[in-house]
Amino acid sequence: xxNDHLLSIVTLGPTVFAVLLLFxxxxxxxxxxxxxLMTSIVMFAFSTRLWTGFNPDDPGFQFVDRFAxxxxxxxxxxxxxxxxxxxxxxxxxxxxxxxxxxxxxxxIEHIKSLHIxxxxxxxxxxxxxxxxxLFLFYVFWEITLIPMYFIVGIWGGPRRIYAAVKFFIFxxxxxxxxxxxxxxxxxxxxxxxxxxxxxxxxxxxxxxLLPTSGGxxxxxxxxxxxxxxxxxxxxPIFPLHTWLPDAHVEAPSTGSVLLAGVLLKMGTYxxxxxxxxxxxxxxxxxxxxxxxxxxxxxxxxxxxxxVQPDVKKxxxxxxxxxxxxxxxxxxxxxxxxxxxxxxQMVNHGLTTGALFLLVGMLYERTYTRLxxxxxxxxxxxxxxxxxxxxxxxxxIGLPGLNGFVGEFLILAGSWAVHPIAVVxxxxxxxxxxxxxxxxxxxxxxxxxxxxxxxxxxxxxxxEVFVVAPLMVLIVWIGxxxxxxxxxxEASVRLLLAR
Amino acid sequence: xxxxxxxxIVAIAPELILTITASLALIIEAFLPRLRRYLSGxxxxxxxxxxxxxxxxxxxxxxxxxxxxxxxxxxxxDTYILIAAFFAVWMAGPFMRRTTAECGxxxxxxxxxxxxxxxxxxxxxxxxIFLGLELLSIPLYVLNAFYRRYEVSVEAGxxxxxxxxxxxxxxAYGMALLYGGSASTNLVEIGHxxxxxxxxxxxxxxxxxxxxxxxxFKLALVPxxxxxxxxxxxxxxxxxxxxxxxxKGAALIVLLRMVEGMDLLQVSPRWVLAASVxxxxxxxxxxxxxxxxxxxxxxxxxxxxxxxxxxxxxxxVAGTDGGAAVLVYLAAYTVMNMGAFACVAQLSEREDRPHLxxxxxxxxxxRPVAALALTISLFAxxxxxxxxxxxxxxxxxxxxxxxxxxxxxxxxxxxxxxxVFYYLRVIYVLYMRPLPERQPDYGFYLPICTAASxxxxxxxxxxxxPTAVLAAAQSAILSLAR
Numbered sequence: 001x002x003n004d005h006l007l008s009i010v011t012l013g014p015t016v017f018a019v020l021l022l023f024x025x026x027x028x029x030x031x032x033x034x035x036x037l038m039t040s041i042v043m044f045a046f047s048t049r050l051w052t053g054f055n056p057d058d059p060g061f062q063f064v065d066r067f068a069x070x071x072x073x074x075x076x077x078x079x080x081x082x083x084x085x086x087x088x089x090x091x092x093x094x095x096x097x098x099x100x101x102x103x104x105x106x107x108i109e110h111i112k113s114l115h116i117x118x119x120x121x122x123x124x125x126x127x128x129x130x131x132x133x134l135f136l137f138y139v140f141w142e143i144t145l146i147p148m149y150f151i152v153g154i155w156g157g158p159r160r161i162y163a164a165v166k167f168f169i170f171x172x173x174x175x176x177x178x179x180x181x182x183x184x185x186x187x188x189x190x191x192x193x194x195x196x197x198x199x200x201x202x203x204x205x206x207x208x209l210l211p212t213s214g215g216x217x218x219x220x221x222x223x224x225x226x227x228x229x230x231x232x233x234x235x236p237i238f239p240l241h242t243w244l245p246d247a248h249v250e251a252p253s254t255g256s257v258l259l260a261g262v263l264l265k266m267g268t269y270x271x272x273x274x275x276x277x278x279x280x281x282x283x284x285x286x287x288x289x290x291x292x293x294x295x296x297x298x299x300x301x302x303x304x305x306x307v308q309p310d311v312k313k314x315x316x317x318x319x320x321x322x323x324x325x326x327x328x329x330x331x332x333x334x335x336x337x338x339x340x341x342x343x344q345m346v347n348h349g350l351t352t353g354a355l356f357l358l359v360g361m362l363y364e365r366t367y368t369r370l371x372x373x374x375x376x377x378x379x380x381x382x383x384x385x386x387x388x389x390x391x392x393x394x395x396i397g398l399p400g401l402n403g404f405v406g407e408f409l410i411l412a413g414s415w416a417v418h419p420i421a422v423v424x425x426x427x428x429x430x431x432x433x434x435x436x437x438x439x440x441x442x443x444x445x446x447x448x449x450x451x452x453x454x455x456x457x458x459x460x461x462x463e464v465f466v467v468a469p470l471m472v473l474i475v476w477i478g479x480x481x482x483x484x485x486x487x488x489e490a491s492v493r494l495l496l497a498r
Numbered sequence: 499x500x501x502x503x504x505x506x507i508v509a510i511a512p513e514l515i516l517t518i519t520a521s522l523a524l525i526i527e528a529f530l531p532r533l534r535r536y537l538s539g540x541x542x543x544x545x546x547x548x549x550x551x552x553x554x555x556x557x558x559x560x561x562x563x564x565x566x567x568x569x570x571x572x573x574x575x576d577t578y579i580l581i582a583a584f585f586a587v588w589m590a591g592p593f594m595r596r597t598t599a600e601c602g603x604x605x606x607x608x609x610x611x612x613x614x615x616x617x618x619x620x621x622x623x624x625x626x627i628f629l630g631l632e633l634l635s636i637p638l639y640v641l642n643a644f645y646r647r648y649e650v651s652v653e654a655g656x657x658x659x660x661x662x663x664x665x666x667x668x669x670a671y672g673m674a675l676l677y678g679g680s681a682s683t684n685l686v687e688i689g690h691x692x693x694x695x696x697x698x699x700x701x702x703x704x705x706x707x708x709x710x711x712x713x714x715f716k717l718a719l720v721p722x723x724x725x726x727x728x729x730x731x732x733x734x735x736x737x738x739x740x741x742x743x744x745x746k747g748a749a750l751i752v753l754l755r756m757v758e759g760m761d762l763l764q765v766s767p768r769w770v771l772a773a774s775v776x777x778x779x780x781x782x783x784x785x786x787x788x789x790x791x792x793x794x795x796x797x798x799x800x801x802x803x804x805x806x807x808x809x810x811x812x813x814x815v816a817g818t819d820g821g822a823a824v825l826v827y828l829a830a831y832t833v834m835n836m837g838a839f840a841c842v843a844q845l846s847e848r849e850d851r852p853h854l855x856x857x858x859x860x861x862x863x864x865r866p867v868a869a870l871a872l873t874i875s876l877f878a879x880x881x882x883x884x885x886x887x888x889x890x891x892x893x894x895x896x897x898x899x900x901x902x903x904x905x906x907x908x909x910x911x912x913x914x915x916x917x918v919f920y921y922l923r924v925i926y927v928l929y930m931r932p933l934p935e936r937q938p939d940y941g942f943y944l945p946i947c948t949a950a951s952x953x954x955x956x957x958x959x960x961x962x963x964p965t966a967v968l969a970a971a972q973s974a975i976l977s978l979a980r
Contacts, residue, residue: 069965070964070965070968071965072965072968072969072972073896073968109863110863135892138883139883139884139888142882142883142888143883143884145882146877146882149922150929153926153929153930154929154930160930161926161930161931164926164930165919165922165923165926168918168922169915169918169919169922172882172915172918173915176911176912176914176915177908177911179892179895179911180895180899180904180907180908180911183892183895183896183899183907184899184904186896187896187899187900190900
């Protein structure tokens with residue numbers, strides 16, 4: 001019974017609790033915090049059951065839950081996980097308690113609404129990863145916009161309204177065309193089979209039949225382009241990335257964690273799940289373009305990150321660079337590179353999430369994020385510095401930590417397809433070491449040149465708990481990635497065989 | 499002399515209930531003015547009774563010598579017209595009391611207008627359609643100018659009157675031509691002739707075009723939209739709410755009956771082209787001009803122009819898919835618009851002043867319920883899931899794509915993207931701007947807040963579970979085809 005609906009519980013549970021929070025008066029801030037933390041921990045516990053009950057040899061969808069929703073159009077509530085999505089679901093459920101715990105220190109008036117938006121956002125994010133019906137997928141995809149809009153717009157920095165609106169409009173601009181594409185696919189499915197359906201599994205049969213030859217306006221290419229636009233904006237792929245630095249810098253650090261950790265992965269996940277699997281012919285045509293854009297993104301993101309005076313902005317641009325690797329791995333499309341790309345999605349969620357959290361802790365102590373305002377913090381905050389360094393090294397791909405595994409798999413897998421792209425991407429790894437280590441050097445080493453910084457307290461116990469889960473996984477993936485690569489292998493093989 | 503049968507009387511029971519209540523309201527106002535404040539309750543009760551009557555009584559089909567068709571389509575349309583009227587009266591009670599303009603005539607006029615639109619929606623005869631149109635329009639001219647001491651309100655009344663009279667003239671002349679072309683006033687008969695003939699004859703074509711022109715005024719479609727912003731802004735807010743939904747719903751159903759009856763999608767490529775141009779122009783103009791509006795009522799007026807543009811796409815497609823899409827769209831539009839206007843009525847300081855969007859700064863925390871209801875209504879209007887507005891747009895664009903109008907769907911989604919911009923602006927003003935130094939004095943009206951919350955909750959729940967509305971719309975459209 002529990003196992004039958006386990007996935008639905010994990011997906012919709014947060015929303016149920018969000019509704020519950022509505023009825024608790026605003027002034028009981030601690031109650032809101034505790035309830036949300038408990039919810040998130042319970043949800044994580046449920047999701048570990050997904051992990052333990054997952055059969056890695058089965059490439060299909062597991063924990064499938066399905067019932068008719070809008071039978072007139074053949075729309076079902078239909079969810080399930082396979083090897084591609086399970087890690088992302090777990091990443092989401094892991095980051096939620098981390099974020100709630102990190103928000104503990106926020107001394108703001110609207111704790112209640114903040115926690116409600118967290119919970120609603122979680123439902124949207126998990127739902128996006130587990131939907132097997134494209135209508136349902138679109139609904140979840142769009143739902144994430146509303147809470148994120150409020151998180152950036154209400155609790156963000158000085159230019160928060162601009163950033164929030166820009167985020168909303170950019171993402172919406174991509175997704176409205178995706179809606180047309182989904183409707184077109186459903187119509188096409190009806191043409192082919194005479195049945196109305198929005199099911200992903202049904203589309204797997206008919207969508208590849210869309211003609212891709214016949215000029216630029218071949219339906220297959222247009223549908224592909226519509227999906228690509230939606231996902232490319234979300235990832236973001238160069239040159240559609242301009243909303244990202246604004247949103248990241250203005251968002252509160254908890255929002256940045258969810259944005260970088262999970263929301264961006266919705267884009268790369270969509271590329272793999274829909275563009276690659278539904279329209280393999282068009283993928284062949286677009287793959288070189290994606291590869292070029294990925295490499296440009298890797299190098300461009302790294303170069304821009306290098307010159308940022310603001311730590312958070314630096315981390316934000318490094319996201320553009322890291323996501324470039326993921327897109328490269330997907331575009332290359334070999335077994336190794338795709339598995340590497342999926343692992344790298346998780347890695348990026350962990351390391352960038354941790355970096356945003358750590359930067360947020362610094363900001364709470366100093367109310368600045370400018371690199372020049374720091375210096376010599378290693379002397380004042382030794383433990384914090386150690387943690388920051390480990391995360392940084394994980395992010396730039398030091399062997400033994402998580403980033404190395406992902407990047408290595410991507411580059412090794414892509415080499416067979418396009419060695420030149422790999423050469424340029426390798427340049428990106430060097431650049432990432434440059435900008436990250438240079439930043440660490442300016443922030444933590446050297447003399448303390450601002451007197452007030454002598455008084456900074458080191459990391460607190462609560463903050464250790466915030467980053468500890470991420471640290472454990474950063475090391476675990478670095479040392480024994482097989483735990484995470486094994487479950488996805490069969491699913492990826494099946495997906496790439498299409 | 500035609501003697502109505504028992505069944506025919508029963509068939510128009512909802513209309514009768516409303517008419518009797520309207521007369522009662524006038525009598526109470528004249529002889530027992532002390533009972534005035536119970537009138538809004540009485541009116542709501544009557545409307546609820548009418549809804550109950552329509553949904554529970556038998557639907558006999560063609561009655562009154564074939565002039566009216568009381569079928570599932572009528573039941574669907576009547577239901578949302580009556581729900582809109584119910585909401586308008588719900589918010590009108592405290593609203594009119596506050597502005598000391600409450601009187602029995604107000605409720606009587608609203609009821610008469612409701613009956614008019616219901617007659618229009620169930621008519622299949624040109625004469626009764628025109629009767630319904632006039633019965634709808636004349637009370638509205640008065641209602642628009644109900645604040646006779648306020649210049650803006652009088653201006654709204656006169657504008658709507660002049661434009662409306664002009665439109666009625668168009669409709670009447672067009673109907674005469676339609677009759678000249680087909681020797682019948684019955685829509686079904688006219689439709690049969692057109693389908694048999696395979697194209698619109700010259701008289702029928704001109705007549706149809708003029709009727710559409712007249713209806714386009716009521717629908718505020720481009721290029722007949724210019725009255726909308728001024729009239730929306732000047733009318734009392736409950737009247738604006740009524741005006742933004744009820745006449746449009748009735749006029750669009752008349753249009754749908756004609757288009758479906760004559761099978762214009764197949765018969766007349768010229769109509770398809772012209773209507774597509776009008777739909778695209780309405781969407782684009784409505785959404786682009788709404789961006790620069792500073793008054794929320796004017797903004798909603800332009801948003802209404804755009805929404806009728808989307809709905810017209812569904813009328814063009816017609817058939818079972820398109821027809822059901824029209825109905826779903828109108829039902830959704832009713833819920834969302836009523837929610838939005840109820841919030842405007844609550845968050846309004848003085849009726850003769852503009853309702854500036856910027857005055858709403860920070861109200862998200864000062865008036866959480868009304869602000870949340872407004873937020874939900876606006877998200878719904880912008881077509882974002884899981885609200886009913888998304889379902890409605892989904893159904894419309896789905897119908898368009900299934901009939902091969904992919905380009906209309908693409909233009910439609912681009913337009914809903916543009917619309918997000920101005921809806922979002924209200925939301926960020928509500929939540930992300932600080933409270934101004936001089937806090938507006940909004941008062942608190944429990945009935946209005948309740949109405950707003952119910953509408954917003956409806957927009958959410960119907961969005962999550964639209965199956966029932968869809969099923970009702972689909973079976974309603976099947977009764978039209980029969």
